Amino acid sequence: MTNTLSRSLHDVGLAAWFGGTLANAVALNPAAAAADSDRGTGAVANVGWDRWTPVNAAAIGLHVVGSLGQLGGNAPRVAAQRGVGRMVVAKTALTAAALGVTAYSRVLGRRVSQHTDVPAESGTTPAPATPSDVAAAQRQLALLQWAVPALTGALVVLSSFAGEQQRPSSALGGLADRVTSLAPGR
Numbered sequence: 001m002t003n004t005l006s007r008s009l010h011d012v013g014l015a016a017w018f019g020g021t022l023a024n025a026v027a028l029n030p031a032a033a034a035a036d037s038d039r040g041t042g043a044v045a046n047v048g049w050d051r052w053t054p055v056n057a058a059a060i061g062l063h064v065v066g067s068l069g070q071l072g073g074n075a076p077r078v079a080a081q082r083g084v085g086r087m088v089v090a091k092t093a094l095t096a097a098a099l100g101v102t103a104y105s106r107v108l109g110r111r112v113s114q115h116t117d118v119p120a121e122s123g124t125t126p127a128p129a130t131p132s133d134v135a136a137a138q139r140q141l142a143l144l145q146w147a148v149p150a151l152t153g154a155l156v157v158l159s160s161f162a163g164e165q166q167r168p169s170s171a172l173g174g175l176a177d178r179v180t181s182l183a184p185g186r
Helices: 004-034 038-073 075-080 084-113 132-165 168-182
Strands: 120-122
Touching (some): 004 084, 038 084
16 A cells, blocks of 8 residues: 555655745845845845745644654554664654744744834844844744754655665565564573
């Protein structure tokens, strides 16, 4: 049985989550500084991130649904093949971390975007006239904007490793290792 739909949802969702947050960190936040004023900089960054948020939420939803579908489709392999269970635990922990950082980033982003045209040097750098609560959120976002693509990029790598575990030679070797480890006297 193939898991084409769940793999597609997993991969497309993860690609959008990773790529969109990376693009916003690399391009949108610094480019906002090209606005004609400090208030314009804040407005441009806020509008860009606010437009990205529903797309990002959909991407994350696709990824989670796809991940659950893959887990269901691979349940026998997870139980039987040595090393796959550990990979699933690692991937789940990494996904939870990425979800947590993304959610916290959104909380901070909402705090910033409530002040639609707040003065800013860039999307994540406060200006001298930035209100202190917004400036604090921007300083945290300056770090978190890189944490989300780092975590989701690590998920891409771990997903590649998971795919390698499905090669016939890896699957047969993992199954043989599992059977051998269950043999009496081991």
